[in-house]
Amino acid sequence: MKGSFLFVILLAVVNSFAQQLPKSDSLRAVYLAHLKKVSNQFSDRYYPHRSEIYSLNEKQFLNKIDSLRKPFEKELAVYEQLVKGGDSKFISDEHRDIVYFFDGIILDYPYFHETHTGKKTRLSVATQAKLDAHLSDFNRPDLLTSRDVKSYIESYLRHQSSIELRKTVYKKSDNKRLDAYLTLLPVYFTNQQCKEYWQFHYINAHLEDWGSKHLETAVSKFLSTCTNERYKEIVDSVYRESVNGRKDHLIRTYKTVNGYDLDIHLFLPDSIDKKRKSPVMVYFSGGSWTKGNPEWAFYNCASYAKKGWVGVSVEYRLADRHETTPFEAVKDARSAIRWLRMNADKYAIDVNRIVASGNSAGGHLVLTTALANEWNEPTDDLNVSASPNLLLVNAGVYDLYAEEATDWVTRDLNDKNLAKKISPLHLMKNGLPPMLLIHGTNDRSVGYATAKAFADSMEKAANDFEFHTLEGAPHAIWFDGRYSGKVVTLRKAFLKKYGYE
Numbered sequence: 001m002k003g004s005f006l007f008v009i010l011l012a013v014v015n016s017f018a019q020q021l022p023k024s025d026s027l028r029a030v031y032l033a034h035l036k037k038v039s040n041q042f043s044d045r046y047y048p049h050r051s052e053i054y055s056l057n058e059k060q061f062l063n064k065i066d067s068l069r070k071p072f073e074k075e076l077a078v079y080e081q082l083v084k085g086g087d088s089k090f091i092s093d094e095h096r097d098i099v100y101f102f103d104g105i106i107l108d109y110p111y112f113h114e115t116h117t118g119k120k121t122r123l124s125v126a127t128q129a130k131l132d133a134h135l136s137d138f139n140r141p142d143l144l145t146s147r148d149v150k151s152y153i154e155s156y157l158r159h160q161s162s163i164e165l166r167k168t169v170y171k172k173s174d175n176k177r178l179d180a181y182l183t184l185l186p187v188y189f190t191n192q193q194c195k196e197y198w199q200f201h202y203i204n205a206h207l208e209d210w211g212s213k214h215l216e217t218a219v220s221k222f223l224s225t226c227t228n229e230r231y232k233e234i235v236d237s238v239y240r241e242s243v244n245g246r247k248d249h250l251i252r253t254y255k256t257v258n259g260y261d262l263d264i265h266l267f268l269p270d271s272i273d274k275k276r277k278s279p280v281m282v283y284f285s286g287g288s289w290t291k292g293n294p295e296w297a298f299y300n301c302a303s304y305a306k307k308g309w310v311g312v313s314v315e316y317r318l319a320d321r322h323e324t325t326p327f328e329a330v331k332d333a334r335s336a337i338r339w340l341r342m343n344a345d346k347y348a349i350d351v352n353r354i355v356a357s358g359n360s361a362g363g364h365l366v367l368t369t370a371l372a373n374e375w376n377e378p379t380d381d382l383n384v385s386a387s388p389n390l391l392l393v394n395a396g397v398y399d400l401y402a403e404e405a406t407d408w409v410t411r412d413l414n415d416k417n418l419a420k421k422i423s424p425l426h427l428m429k430n431g432l433p434p435m436l437l438i439h440g441t442n443d444r445s446v447g448y449a450t451a452k453a454f455a456d457s458m459e460k461a462a463n464d465f466e467f468h469t470l471e472g473a474p475h476a477i478w479f480d481g482r483y484s485g486k487v488v489t490l491r492k493a494f495l496k497k498y499g500y501e
Contacts, residue, residue: 027079055117096149101148110123181198181202185202200222208238212243223235265294266312268310269310278348281355283362284357286361335376338381375421428457429461439451452467
């Protein structure tokens with residue numbers, strides 16, 4: 001290593017920093033700068049090729065992972081040589097985090113190998129034993145500061161919870177994944193500090209991502225047993241805020257299916273004039289059909305209600321609450337629009353001015369309310385239209401059949417082509433309601449090309465729409481301050497164009 005070209009270069013760079021920083025700081029600064037470059041190179045070599053990497057057999061896969069790991073280890077070895085026995089804790093922590101990061105990739109191999117090849121597999125005895133050695137670290141409170149260790153533990157618990165959920169006891173649970181996690185934590189965590197950390201982590205995350213519905217028992221038990229006052233204060237505060245947020249508007253069940261009562265949240269104008277019907281803004285939350293909280297749209301719903309609209313936020317079935325897929329979510333979205341039409345007189349709704357809005361997966365559901373005509377709940381009245389009158393879609397998902405990010409949707413399907421039945425790109429027709437489609441060119445979650453293809457298809461079908469490209473914009477254009485203002489401006493102009501503003 002001493003004679004390596006990299007070593008010589010590092011020394012040269014260190015000398016240039018030497019006059020500006022203390023020696024230890026300058027050495028670490030150079031290491032971290034080089035580490036960033038290595039990380040970027042790793043991202044380019046790994047993430048665009050994940051499906052190919054996970055499709056390899058185990059031996060080839062492990063060799064590939066070793067080749068991806070070596071540049072990280074090499075940089076750290078050079079740094080260790082330079083500090084000559086100093087900075088030992090930092091070096092030890094770096095070694096550990098490199099191990100956990102790459103072992104986390106290996107841990108996921110059986111799941112993603114099956115996803116990408118359709119073939120079930122298990123890790124070899126030797127590889128599994130290597131990973132099992134990490135279990136003792138689960139009960140080390142000092143490792144709770146390591147992002148890579150915590151990420152590994154999360155992946156491990158994710159896989160174990162999937163096995164746990166096969167038990168019939170979870171069949172009627174409305175918060176299946178959380179219930180599985182809370183059951184497993186005492187099994188893997190005997191250290192009280194570690195156990196409470198993960199209980200807090202999963203309950204708090206659930207409150208944020210799915211809300212407080214049917215969570216009273218889990219929260220009460222946590223508050224009565226947890227010894228960490230900070231954790232208790234946060235959970236209690238977030239839970240109460242969520243519960244209180246559900247008190248200032250109407251909540252109605254729009255459908256009961258498989259034992260689940262699905263809610264529709266209605267924010268009504270201060271006074272309802274049944275002779276003067278109100279337009280409706282319906283929100284479907286995003287979250288990759290795995291997470292999604294109706295509460296995310298409450299503020300916007302209330303704002304529309306103040307302007308004389310009926311603001312609506314829809315709860316629909318989600319993978320990490322109900323162990324469902326986008327197929328069920330599509331049925332729910334279409335049922336919700338039908339419910340609004342069927343209850344229009346009761347809430348003074350103008351059935352000719354129903355606007356549906358969604359980001360990401362929510363945008364997909366908005367599109368399927370108008371397009372997925374073959375996918376309906378058996379209990380729905382198909383004589384009632386599931387289509388809104390106007391569609392607003394931010395960074396929507398247009399093709400579940402071809403997008404790599406949605407391959408989990410098709411992994412258990414005997415006929416992969418079934419995904420086309422709920423993929424807007426494959427359902428084009430003439431006579432669709434007007435649509436506003438906004439997409440960023442740097443969207444790494446949903447490829448811009450699919451949005452452009454859908455827009456081209458809309459044009460060929462002679463539909464009324466606007467497609468706006470945001471150059472350089474990432475996926476979360478509704479949230480990113482660099483682009484959210486533009487999104488708001490486009491939406492307002494579109495609504496005004498059709499007489500809604």
